[in-house]
Amino acid sequence: MIFLLSNKLFWLILVFAPLLVACAFLVPRWRPGLTLLAPWMALPAFLMAVFVKSGSSIRIPWLLLDAQFGMDATAKVFLFFTALIWLIAGVYAVFYLSDKDKKSRFFVYYLFAMCGNIGLILAQDVISFYFFFALMSFASYGLVVHSKTKSAHHAGKVYICLVILGEAFIFSSLVMAVHLTGNIYLSHLPASIVGSPMRDIIIGLALLGFGIKAGALPFHVWLPLAHPVAPTPASAILSGSMINAGLLGWLRILPLGESAFPQWGILVIGLGLLAAFYGVFVGLTQSNAKTVLAYSSISQMGMMTIIVGLGLLVPDLWPGCWAVLMVYAAHHALAKGALFLSVGTAATKISVPLLRYLRNFGLLLPALAIIGAPFTSGALAKGSLKYVMSSVSYHYQWAYLVKWLISGAAIGTTFIMARFLWLVWPKKIEKEKEVSVKLGVYLSWGLMLGMVGLLPVLTQVQEFIKLPGKETFTFLKWSALWPLVVGGVITWVALTRRWKNSFCIPEGDVLTVYTRVLTLCQSAILVFVRFINERKEELSTSLIELRHRITSQSKHIDHFAQNFGSWKVFGVMFLTLFITFFLLLPFN
Amino acid sequence: MIMSNWLPLFILMTSFLTGIAIFFLREENHSTRSFLNIFNAVLKIFLVGLLMWGVFNGHVYEFRFPLFLGFDIVLNADSLSLLFVCLSAILWLLTTIYAIGYLKGTSNQSRFFGFFSLCVSATTGIALAGNLFTLLVFYEFLTLTTYPLVVHKGTKEAVKAGRVYLMYTLLGGAVLFFAMVWLSSLAGPADFTERGILSSVATEYHPQIIIIFFLLILGFGVKAALVPLHGWLPKAMVAPAPVSALLHAVAVVKAGAFGIIRVVYDLYGIEFCQQLKILQGLAIMAAITIIYGSIRALFQDDLKRRLAYSTVSQVSYIILGVAAIGPIATIGGIVHLVHQGIMKITLFFCAGNLAEGMNISRISEMNGVGRHMPWTMGAFTIAALGMIGVPPMAGFISKWYLGMGALQSSQLWIVLVLLLSSLLNAAYFLPIIYAAWFKDSKEVSFQGLTTKWTQNRRYLLYPPLVTAGLTLLMGIFAGLPFSPLGWVKLITLREYGH
Structure with missing residues (x-):
């Protein structure tokens, strides 16, 4: 094992194997086999996350600008859930997608994006991190527009514009950070940013750049467009694992736990809280199940943003916050992945009653986990988040308020999950529409559900993460039940009273505002360009007139103008010039 | 070793004599000419490799041919000239292969290939020139040999474009000549030296030296297409694709940029430039060119014209890197000389392929072409992403070093220019990629690829694939000592001397 880990080839194969498989798709004969192979390219990474201890790393000086790969505590957690989601969603996709041509196209983008996602977790230097981040972002464009519908193209356009914007922000923050640090190792960045006058620019740019990927306000607009239009397994990947790449970016660059940045901390916590509520509020008005989930992701990422903000606010508490964040990220990724996968299995025909009940339980489980019901991973995540908030309240009085607001958001989460379940729940009326789904889809979905159920136990057994305080077994607490109960009761009342929701916000909410502003700018530019062109035309017509006047006056000039470009005239002129200068030279 | 001093001349002669010999070949003698x-x-390429090996091991190659009044023709091989010679040698081979396929079945091939080789020998001469006088001689030679290539098609439009080209470049040449004479009267004819030669000029001449500097920039700026001297470049797009490719990648535009590099580093010397405070103006000029070129590119529908404006913008990255004082910015600028060349030649090859294979020259006609010409569009995509600066393509390495260099010389505004430029690059390259791969071409019925394309597919396809591969390799293996980046680091070490 130690030999393997110190071997460069091992790491290279581990990281770049998906790319090789993707290239092999060039041979049409191999494609059917390769589509079966593709999901399993995530397995080595998953095994690594489980078995490799953090601390091992390797330098590859000839790759990019001195690349370094390695495993640390954060990478271990992220790799665990990321690889798992890629693997399960990939298997799901093998059975779920029908058209063969489209399938191999899907898996080419899938492999590229997977390579990027796994690579950016293992990257320990800025350049390879940025490379893998870009690879993932650009490759997942193919996943977003996979269905080639009009809405998919629209979503793709919004997505790629924000990717480009994000790349620009990330590039500049990384360049500045590396300039300050003097080397490109990620682990050195946060500490060297702290003392510099440029730190605020770097922090701001990093928050913006990675915030786009993490669906943070006000750049969340691509999420509710792109996540729903992608094929179901791709939605699970986008909302489950890729969204966390933004979070990882924050963890890698921001000086968390190094020094206190109260202004940034409060701003980030505020934005996180706002997102937590905003996602719920807009999500409730949606009528597409996947869009509801995308808004739920915005809300949940808001929760994680709050924890990042705590790290900026109270650096001493960062180790505890870090652990909570790890649990929260893993919990949300797996549960959200399972929820998206259930969209494909919900409206299907099952004749055996027992299996039908099992399926319905499967629809409920991840939703309960997201709400934070007792015995689920959500209870663990939210319980420990509240514990951390109590510690913060020793430093800042208002943290109590935030704690209560988080509970309020949990009630909102109950609403939004109820909304989702109401939308996907198998209804008798739609019997004709029911489709049969392959067994493999169910099995992979079941596997994901199993992981969601097991996560609270896994985090304890594996000792991945040491949660702060005595709250380790929070997920057993019955007190976690109250948001569920309150939310559930209100929902039940709403349903029985048939409160009709006539209020609907378009997908991507403020995007309409953005596009309107952009179109205004565009038309302003066009008016300006037209103005310039008109002036130019006027000028050129007057020039032509002038030329006509001159040429008509003298035949000699006319003759000259015609031959101006000819070889001889110019050659002679130039030679004369040349010789004159040389003759002048001695006089100088 | 006397022989070794002749090596630069041999390298020059390989393309020069080829050009002369081809003029004497009969038109239909295709195989001999190609051979x-x-x-x-x-x-x-072999000889350049030999030269490179020698320079790396510390040999000094200098060929000197005294003319008059102390003006010598000097060919010498230092690390900077080798970079440019190497680029031109490799791209000459690839473009020749491409041109053989491209021009098959057309007339006036002897004239074309003759001037083509002469043009490359002029570029080689510029690269190897050991003093300003030699550089200037080859610079003018380049103007005269590229003119017949620009007007090769013989159409009215081509002749008009050729005339514009000549007017710009000959005027530029005249300004250069004037500046050279003036400079020689102040400092005498002197060879290029690493870290400059003019710092010894007496202080009372400094105002004159500054004026001369800007005259030199003006002269070289015409070919480097600095705004507002760029007018000829988009017009010269009427030339056949291999000519445009070579023009933009290594021959004319790069000759201008290379001239500016020589002036700043080996004539004035970077420290002396800093002392005279003349680089700020150059940096601003480059920045304006970068932004202006990108904005103009946005509004072009003709693919080659869009690429032309993109060149206007990208070549000024080199100048910006030179003008933002500091070793890291220098690395970024000079390495972009190679990177931009490789990427841009790929784009032009691909544009030529689209025109040959499907008679497409406008971006609005490109919907769904990726399905019909996947390899061509694959190469195009790699190069275009490289231009935007997406890792791991070569363009990213340039952008990274330019950004770091700007910060090193505490000029934050240069980072902003870079960012704005990459956003604009994305805005005019991504729609092309999107149209080619993701849009459906339902409205246009596809009649199949032209017979010319299917017959010459190899000639036309391999060169862009090789250059696209190089774009990737130069980025991925940038850390290796013999990568362009590694070599440029060596050059920079010598220019800054620490």
């Missing part, structure tokens, strides 16, 4: 072309191009 001559390719044999000499390979021979040249």
Whole structure:
């Protein structure tokens, strides 16, 4: 094992194997086999996350600008859930997608994006991190527009514009950070940013750049467009694992736990809280199940943003916050992945009653986990988040308020999950529409559900993460039940009273505002360009007139103008010039 | 070793004599001409390799031919000239292969290939020139040999474009000549030296030296297409695709940029430039060019015109890197000389392929072409992403070093210019990629690829694939000592001397 880990080839194969498989798709004969192979390219990474201890790393000086790969505590957690989601969603996709041509196209983008996602977790230097981040972002464009519908193209356009914007922000923050640090190792960045006058620019740019990927306000607009239009397994990947790449970016660059940045901390916590509520509020008005989930992701990422903000606010508490964040990220990724996968299995025909009940339980489980019901991973995540908030309240009085607001958001989460379940729940009326789904889809979905159920136990057994305080077994607490109960009761009342929701916000909410502003700018530019062109035309017509006047006056000039470009005239002129200068030279 | 001093001349002669010999070949003598072309191009690469090996091991190569009044023709091989020679040798071979396929079945091929080889020898001469006088001689030679290539098609539009080209470049040449004479009267004819030669000029002449500097920039700026001297470049797009490719990648535009590099580093010297405070103006000029070129590119529907404006913008990255004082910015600027060349030649090859294979020259006609010409569009995509600066393509390495260099010289505004430029690059390259791969071409019925394309597919396809591969490799293996980046680091070490 130690030999393997110190071997460069091992790491290279581990990281770049998906790319090789993707290239092999060039041979049409191999494609059917390769589509079966593709999901399993995530397995080595998953095994690594489980078995490799953090601390091992390797330098590859000839790759990019001195690349370094390695495993640390954060990478271990992220790799665990990321690889798992890629693997399960990939298997799901093998059975779920029908058209063969489209399938191999899907898996080419899938492999590229997977390579990027796994690579950016293992990257320990800025350049390879940025490379893998870009690879993932650009490759997942193919996943977003996979269905080639009009809405998919629209979503793709919004997505790629924000990717480009994000790349620009990330590039500049990384360049500045590396300039300050003097080397490109990620682990050195946060500490060297702290003392510099440029730190605020770097922090701001990093928050913006990675915030786009993490669906943070006000750049969340691509999420509710792109996540729903992608094929179901791709939605699970986008909302489950890729969204966390933004979070990882924050963890890698921001000086968390190094020094206190109260202004940034409060701003980030505020934005996180706002997102937590905003996602719920807009999500409730949606009528597409996947869009509801995308808004739920915005809300949940808001929760994680709050924890990042705590790290900026109270650096001493960062180790505890870090652990909570790890649990929260893993919990949300797996549960959200399972929820998206259930969209494909919900409206299907099952004749055996027992299996039908099992399926319905499967629809409920991840939703309960997201709400934070007792015995689920959500209870663990939210319980420990509240514990951390109590510690913060020793430093800042208002943290109590935030704690209560988080509970309020949990009630909102109950609403939004109820909304989702109401939308996907198998209804008798739609019997004709029911489709049969392959067994493999169910099995992979079941596997994901199993992981969601097991996560609270896994985090304890594996000792991945040491949660702060005595709250380790929070997920057993019955007190976690109250948001569920309150939310559930209100929902039940709403349903029985048939409160009709006539209020609907378009997908991507403020995007309409953005596009309107952009179109205004565009038309302003066009008016300006037209103005310039008109002036130019006027000028050129007057020039032509002038030329006509001159040429008509003298035949000699006319003759000259015609031959101006000819070889001889110019050659002679130039030679004369040349010789004159040389003759002048001695006089100088 | 006397022989070794002749090596630069041999390298020059490989393309020069090829050009002369081709003029004497009969038009229909295709195989001899192709053989001559390719044999000499390979021979040249071999000789350049020999030269590189020698320079790396510390040999000094200098060929000197005294003329009059102390003006000598000097060919010498230092690390900077080798970079440019190497680029031109490799791209000559690839472009020749491409041109053989591209021009098959057309007339006036002897004239074309003759001037083509002469043009490359002029570029080689510029690269190897050991003093300003030699540089200027070859610079003018380049103007005269590229003119017949620009007007090769013989159409009215081509002749008009050729005339514009000549007017710009000859006026530029005249300004350069004037500046050279003036400079020689102040400092005497002196060879290029690493870290400059003019710092010894007496202080009372400094105002004159500054004026001369800007005259030199003006002269070289015409070919480097600095705004507002760029007018000829988009017009010269009427030339056949291989000519545009070579023009933009290594021959004319790069000759201008290379001239500016020589002036700043080996004539004035970077420290002396800093002392005179003349680089700020150059940096601003480059920045304006970068932004202006990108904005103009946005509004072009003709693919080659869009690429032309993109060149206007990208070549000024080199100048910006030179003007933002500091070793890291220098690395970024000079390495972009190679990177931009490789990426841009790929784009032009691909544009030529689209025109040959499907008669497409406008971006609005490109919907769904990726399905019909996947390899061509694959190469195009790699190069275009490289231009935007997406890792791991070569363009990213340039952008990274330019950004770091700007910060090193505490000029934050240069980072902003870079960012704005990459956003604009994305805005005009991504729609092309999107149209080619993701849009459906339902409205246009596809009649199949032209017979010319299917017959010459190899000639036309391999060169862009090789250059696209190089774009990737130069980025991925940038850390290796013999990558362009590694070599440029060596050059920079010598220019800054620490």
